[in-house]
Amino acid sequence: MSGRPNSGYYDRNHRQSAALIRARRPYLFKNVVLGTSITAFTLAVYAYTLNVVGQDEFEDVKVPEKK
Numbered sequence: 001m002s003g004r005p006n007s008g009y010y011d012r013n014h015r016q017s018a019a020l021i022r023a024r025r026p027y028l029f030k031n032v033v034l035g036t037s038i039t040a041f042t043l044a045v046y047a048y049t050l051n052v053v054g055q056d057e058f059e060d061v062k063v064p065e066k067k
Contacts, residue, residue, distance in 0.1 A: 009020040 009017055011017060
């Protein structure tokens with residue numbers, strides 16, 4: 001026993017209660033859309049960066065000779 005009183009949102013098996021599921025329901029669609037948008041933006045920036053860096057020739061970079 002943890003000594004902490006029950007919060008009312010989770011049962012003793014740490015499952016969500018019906019009240020918590022009802023409270024989260026209005027935000028579910030908006031959260032999924034926002035999460036998908038953030039993920040798509042991140043992947044697009046990553047793909048763009050790899051594409052731009054892959055096109056660079058690095059011919060203007062002088063490499064020092066080993067002595």
